Amino acid sequence: MRQLISRIPAAISQLIYKRILLAVTILFCVGVGIAMANMSRLSSTLIESQALQNATLYAQAIKEARTLYSSDVVNPLNTAKSINFTHDNKPTKVTVPVPATFLIELGNHIANKNPEVSVRLYSNYPFPWRQKEGGARDDFERQAITYLTQNPNQRFSRIEDFRGKPAFRYAEADILTSSCVNCHNTHIYSPKTDWKVGDVRGILEITQPLETITKKTHSGLKNLFLLLAGISTLGIAGLTLSISRLRQNAKQLENRVRERTAQLQETNVELLKEQEKCDRLLLNILPESIAAKLKDGQSSIADGFAEVTILFADIVGFTVLSAQISPEELLVFLNEIFSAFDGLTEKYGLEKIKTIGDAYMVVGGLPNPSTNHAENIAEMALDMQEELAKFNAKHQAGINIRIGINTGPAIAGVIGTKKFIYDLWGDAVNTAARMESHGIAGAIQVTQSTYNILQNKYLFENRGVIHIKGKGDMNTYLLAGRLVSAVLV
Incomplete structure (x- = not known):
C-alpha cells in the first residue's frame, strides 16, 4: 500500500510530463504551419528587396558612367574645334556623342549582353530624333514621369x-x-529652353526579370525551412520541459524582482531629484539656516541682531520709462537690472530681502553675523551705480538710482504660514528706508551710524542736517567713492 501511494506522485509527474511534451509538439507543429504560411510573403519581400538593390546598383553605375564620361571626356574636348559633339553616334566625321546619347548607347549595350534586362531613358520632352522611342510608352512610364x-x-x-x-x-x-x-537650353533642337539646375530632364528605367532571383530566393528559403524543421524536431526529442518550465518560472520571478527593485531605485532617484528641486526653491526664498529650521518643524522664527547694515535702492526714472515701452520690455529691463544686483549680493555675501516694484532691499550681517557688513554694503552700493551706468549705455536709457543705507539693530525672521518670506523689522530698517526716500537721484545717502564705521575707508560728502519724516532732523552723508580698498568677505 505504501509503495502504491509512493508511486502516485511519480505517476502524476510522468503524466504531466507527457502532456507537456504533447502540448509542446502540437505547438511546434502549429509554428511550422504558420512558418509555411508566411513563407510566400517572406519570399515576395526578399525578391522585391533583391530586385530593388540590383536595379539601384544598375542605375547608379549607369549614371556614374555618364557623369565620368561628361566630366573626363566631353568637358576636356569641348574646346577642341576638330571635335563635333552630336546625338548621332555614327557621323561622317570625327565626333563624340553627347552624354545623353552615351547613356542610351550604354543601356543598349547592357540590354544586348543581358537580353532580359531593359534600360530606357525617356521624357516628356524628347529631342525630335527620339520622338518615337523617347517618350512614355505605357502606364508605368507615364506614372513614373508624373511621380518623379x-x-x-x-x-x-x-x-x-x-x-x-x-x-x-x-x-x-x-x-x-x-x-x-x-x-539643353542652347541646343537648336531642344524642345524646352528654360531648364534650371535640379529640374527632372527625364526618367532612367531599369527592368529586370524576377525568375532567377525567385529561384535563388525559394531555394534559400526552402533550405532554411528544412533546417528549422530539423532543429525543431531535435528540440522536441530532447526537451525536458517540466524542468525547463520550472527554471523559466524561477528566472521570470527573479527578473521581476530585479525589475521591481530597479523601479524602486528609479522612484527613489526621482524623489531625491524632486526633493533637491524643493530645497533649491526654498533656498531661493530663504537663507540656508532659516530653511533648515523650517524643515526641522519650527513654525515661527525670529532672531535679534545687535548691528546690521540695511540698504534700500529705488530706480529713478523707471516710471517715465514704463510709459514709453511695453510691459513685456519693462519686465525684461527690470529683470536685467535686478539680476545684476543679485550677482552683487552673492559676490559680497549679503542677504537679499525682497523687491517691491522697482525697489530693492538687501542687508549685511545676518542671518550669519559678520564684522564687515557695512563695508560690504558700501561696496555693493558703489557697484550698483556702475551696473546701472552699464545698463544705460547698453540700452541708451536715462534712468538713475537712489540708495539709502543705515546701520543698527534689527529683528529678522519668518512669520505666517502661507507665502512666507524672510523679512526685517526695527527702527534701523525704517531709518534706512527714509535714507532712500529722502535721498538724491544718483547718490548714496548714509546715516551717522554708518558714516562712523566707514569714514576712514571711503570718501564722503557731508550733506548736513535734513528733516526726515517721522524721525526729525538728522545729519546725513553722501558716499562718494572708495578711499582705500574695503576689506571684503
Whole structure:
C-alpha cells in the first residue's frame, strides 16, 4: 500500500510530463504551419528587396558612367574645334556623342549582353530624333514621369509582367546638373529652353526579370525551412520541459524582482531629484539656516541682531520709462537690472530681502553675523551705480538710482504660514528706508551710524542736517567713492 501511494506522485509527474511534451509538439507543429504560411510573403519581400538593390546598383553605375564620361571626356574636348559633339553616334566625321546619347548607347549595350534586362531613358520632352522611342510608352512610364517630376529624390518601382514574364521595373529621376543646363537650353533642337539646375530632364528605367532571383530566393528559403524543421524536431526529442518550465518560472520571478527593485531605485532617484528641486526653491526664498529650521518643524522664527547694515535702492526714472515701452520690455529691463544686483549680493555675501516694484532691499550681517557688513554694503552700493551706468549705455536709457543705507539693530525672521518670506523689522530698517526716500537721484545717502564705521575707508560728502519724516532732523552723508580698498568677505 505504501509503495502504491509512493508511486502516485511519480505517476502524476510522468503524466504531466507527457502532456507537456504533447502540448509542446502540437505547438511546434502549429509554428511550422504558420512558418509555411508566411513563407510566400517572406519570399515576395526578399525578391522585391533583391530586385530593388540590383536595379539601384544598375542605375547608379549607369549614371556614374555618364557623369565620368561628361566630366573626363566631353568637358576636356569641348574646346577642341576638330571635335563635333552630336546625338548621332555614327557621323561622317570625327565626333563624340553627347552624354545623353552615351547613356542610351550604354543601356543598349547592357540590354544586348543581358537580353532580359531593359534600360530606357525617356521624357516628356524628347529631342525630335527620339520622338518615337523617347517618350512614355505605357502606364508605368507615364506614372513614373508624373511621380518623379513631383518627387525627384524618390524612387518609383513595381512588379508586373514585362514581355510576358514577371519583372521588376525600377525608375528614378534624371536630374539636370549645372554642366547640362546650358547645353539643353542652347541646343537648336531642344524642345524646352528654360531648364534650371535640379529640374527632372527625364526618367532612367531599369527592368529586370524576377525568375532567377525567385529561384535563388525559394531555394534559400526552402533550405532554411528544412533546417528549422530539423532543429525543431531535435528540440522536441530532447526537451525536458517540466524542468525547463520550472527554471523559466524561477528566472521570470527573479527578473521581476530585479525589475521591481530597479523601479524602486528609479522612484527613489526621482524623489531625491524632486526633493533637491524643493530645497533649491526654498533656498531661493530663504537663507540656508532659516530653511533648515523650517524643515526641522519650527513654525515661527525670529532672531535679534545687535548691528546690521540695511540698504534700500529705488530706480529713478523707471516710471517715465514704463510709459514709453511695453510691459513685456519693462519686465525684461527690470529683470536685467535686478539680476545684476543679485550677482552683487552673492559676490559680497549679503542677504537679499525682497523687491517691491522697482525697489530693492538687501542687508549685511545676518542671518550669519559678520564684522564687515557695512563695508560690504558700501561696496555693493558703489557697484550698483556702475551696473546701472552699464545698463544705460547698453540700452541708451536715462534712468538713475537712489540708495539709502543705515546701520543698527534689527529683528529678522519668518512669520505666517502661507507665502512666507524672510523679512526685517526695527527702527534701523525704517531709518534706512527714509535714507532712500529722502535721498538724491544718483547718490548714496548714509546715516551717522554708518558714516562712523566707514569714514576712514571711503570718501564722503557731508550733506548736513535734513528733516526726515517721522524721525526729525538728522545729519546725513553722501558716499562718494572708495578711499582705500574695503576689506571684503
